[in-house]
Amino acid sequence: MEASGSNTKRLSMIVTKGTLDWAYPPFILATTAAAMGLEVTMFFTFYGLALLKKKLDLSITTLGNPGMEMPLMGTHMLMPNLLGALPGVDAMATAMMKNLIKKKGVASIEELRQAAIESDVQMIACQMTMDLFEFRREDMIDGPVLGGAATYIETATKSDINLFI
């Protein structure tokens, strides 16, 4: 349906966060762009590396998310940052979020990531932060290649859209 020619647009993005909520923007944008004929490259670094693990175990936190409002019994509940310091609150917020995702027919991150792979989205894992956090290549899914900043910069110079997420 699409051939890679001089008309092909490219999207590149740096993925730096590893929480469940922040996993969505990169994968939604990558899969949608790929579906619309763009060539997509995702560069995973720091906490974004968590999104490449074979077994995804993503969570959210109320800490640092002052805008978080969870739907509750017909209204919304603001989740004050301070609550995150209490044991069990983040686990509860994560459970609420996962429940909402399923209920609202939103794709799981596993499904979106698989769709990205099937659409030939290029995935690069930052070599330096893999080393920094002592992540093993075997713990990550098979597709991504290892690269550094120069790899990303080269891709970015050729891309029409460059995002830092």
Place this chain on the structure above:
Amino acid sequence: MAEHLLDARGLNCPLPILRAKKALKDISIGEVLEIQATDPGAVKDFEAFCRSTGNELVESKSNQGEFHFRIRRGK
């Protein structure tokens, strides 16, 4: 000409687009894919999708919270 149906009701962004993309790959050029969705964002999304991919948005209508699209595979 056989019509193909994609039921994307109950699915949220970006699933309607992703599923449509996959379904379009399985039909021949010139054939029409009919899509049912409940995601209101899908209306503008399918317009953009068709513009970007050279597929023709033959029809886009809504009926009490349900959206119906017909897309003809362009290339």
